[in-house]
Amino acid sequence: MATEKATDAQRAEVIEKYSVFTTAEKWCIIAMVSYAAWFSTLSSFIYYPVIHELSQVFSVSVNKINLTVTSYMAVATIAPTLVGDAADVLGRRPVYMIALSLYIGANMAIVLANEYSALLGLRVLQALAISGTFSIAYGVITDVASPAERGSFVSAVSFAITIAPSIGPILGGGLTYAAGWTWIFWFLCIAAGFCLSMMAFLLPETSRNIVGNGSIRPSKHLRLPIPTLMCHWEDSDVIAEHKWRMPNPLKSLTILIRRDNTIIIIACGILYVVYTCINTSLSVLFIEIYSLNQWEAGLIYLPFGLGGTVSTFISGPLLNNAYRNARTKRGLSTNEAVGDDLDNFPVEKARLSVIWTPMLITTCSTVAFGWVLHYHQHIAIPLFLQFIAGLCMQLDFSIYNTLLVDKNHRTPAAAQASSNIVRCALAAIAVSFLQDMIDALGIGWTFTLMGGLCLIAMVLFLIDYHRGTSWRQRSIVS
Known part of the structure; x- marks a missing residue:
């Protein structure tokens, strides 16, 4: 017995x-x-x-x-x-x-x-x-x-x-x-x-x-x-x-109907525009300003990737600790093996509480990157700023992606597909106008505009931080 x-x-x-x-x-x-x-x-x-x-x-x-x-x-x-x-x-x-x-x-x-x-x-x-x-x-x-x-x-x-x-x-x-x-x-x-x-x-x-x-x-x-x-x-x-x-196939589009989904997906799309524009312009700008050959131009992508690599070791513990703290404040179990009732848990506050500093540094490093190139400063400076931007942008994306699958834990793959539609569409539009913007505004002001887009994304995340949980719960009830 x-x-x-x-x-x-x-x-x-x-x-x-x-x-x-x-x-x-x-x-x-x-x-x-x-x-x-x-x-x-x-x-x-x-x-x-x-x-x-x-x-x-x-x-x-x-x-x-x-x-x-x-x-x-x-x-x-x-x-x-x-x-x-x-x-x-x-x-x-x-x-x-x-x-x-x-x-x-x-x-x-x-x-x-x-x-x-x-x-x-x-x-x-x-x-x-x-x-x-x-x-x-x-x-x-x-x-x-x-x-x-x-x-x-x-x-x-x-x-x-x-x-x-x-x-x-x-x-x-x-x-x-x-x-x-x-x-x-x-x-x-x-x-x-x-x-x-x-x-x-x-x-x-x-x-x-x-x-x-x-x-x-x-x-x-x-x-x-x-x-x-x-x-x-x-x-x-x-x-x-x-x-x-x-x-x-239209399941992904129905996910965009929810306000709490729409607002963070647009925020990610805007941030992805900045990410894509930086990567798209790198080789052209560095070849023109620093007279690099094609092989050297390929190597300038490494600092951005290295920053993303470093962020991998930071984002996991950062997100897990923030989530653990959010559960502790609400008197919930700290046992990681047990899942929460995410429909009734404020995942927006648990995830987005750690995004503000990376987003702010992303904004500042993007603007600084543009003006350093504008004034043709030593190549080590924009490469360092690339590393910082890559690290913080990767943190931003990791936080966002975790939040998106938490919000849509029943259909996570479809949610990511809907996000892909928005971010790729916005990025394609932005890249088509990128060189015209650089020619019209100059490098410095173009990347200042990119920094402004980061601030808009930050505001959208802030709205979801305060209103996302209630919007999500209303949609579930209805």
């Missing part, structure tokens, strides 16, 4: 846990989905160094090759809406398998392409296949990480996505110089194949709509080939009874 009672108590404890996966298993899962998310941004930035060479290979103008860049960005804006709700409904594992397989096929086909029309079409397929992996990654975080420990995992995914603009051009230039432009796509093919192999053998199904906290036995097609690996339902007789429905 004593043994049976102990077993019942242990089962009750498992049920109460937000996730039954161990800490090591969680990090293994997040590492894999971060790796997959990396390709969504890398595929764009690794391509830039070969634009001129591709125009010669395919005997077309540079403007036509630029069209393959524009088409990639356009599809990457919309594609996450197609896979976001699908991953929430069908499961994370099958959507990853399909996306990565299509992506590998597209890269192999680009290597073999000998006509411009084929290159254009395959770039569209490449974007369609891979650009949604980042939104699924945030869904996986919501599956396995309780709100109290979520900050560290969000930082890992955010870092994987935002490090690509720094590494991509250097990697693309190096591969082209050493082995030719086709090796850019062979590299993507091989790296993605390795990711697909890992996921096939190591990524369990995590969707809470299907396996709950991981203790419910999934259908056979969602299980790992090694039965005992990351298996926490071997003694459970409960099999997932999941009501299948057709994925709704």
Whole structure:
């Protein structure tokens, strides 16, 4: 009897846990989905160094090759809406398998392409296949990480996505110089194949709509080939009874109807405009002002990426401590393994309480960066300011992404897809006018304007800090 009672108590404890996966298993899962998310941004930035060479290979103008860049960005804006709700409904594992397989096929086909029309079409397929992996990654975080420990995992995914603009051009230039432009796509093919192999053998199904906290036995097609690996339902007789429905690509758009979602998504979109404009203008401005060659111009992206790397080690503990303090103030348990009732918990105050200092430093460093370049100061100064801006912007994005999945914990992948639509659309518009702004206003005043945009984003976050919880709760009731 004593043994049976102990077993019942242990089962009750498992049920109460937000996730039954161990800490090591969680990090293994997040590492894999971060790796997959990396390709969504890398595929764009690794391509830039070969634009001129591709125009010669395919005997077309540079403007036509630029069209393959524009088409990639356009599809990457919309594609996450197609896979976001699908991953929430069908499961994370099958959507990853399909996306990565299509992506590998597209890269192999680009290597073999000998006509411009084929290159254009395959770039569209490449974007369609891979650009949604980042939104699924945030869904996986919501599956396995309780709100109290979520900050560290969000930082890992955010870092994987935002490090690509720094590494991509250097990697693309190096591969082209050493082995030719086709090796850019062979590299993507091989790296993605390795990711697909890992996921096939190591990524369990995590969707809470299907396996709950991981203790419910999934259908056979969602299980790992090694039965005992990351298996926490071997003694459970409960099999997932999941009501299948057709994925709704418009689900992401309905998320924008909620005021509390709209206001922070616009704030992130504005901040992403500044982030994109800095990255877009870097090589052009530094080549012009400091007379750098193409290889040196690629290296100037490193401080920005290094700042983002450092922020990864800061944002996780920062977010987790802030959340823990918010729970303590309300007399709630500090046990990270147990999830909160996020519908009735003020996640806006818990997350945004740590965003003000990074946002302020982001604003100041952006303005200072512009004026340092305007007056042609020593190159070490703008590189240092890049590092500071990269660090603080990455902190801003990590805080925002954590808040967004907390607000939409039932449909996190679809929420990230809706955010992607707004930020990519705003960034595309801003970049199209960037050079005209620099020509008309000058470097200093252009980046002062960017600093003003950061302040607008900060005000929008402040509004959500004070009103977001009540708006969110009203929408849930209605």
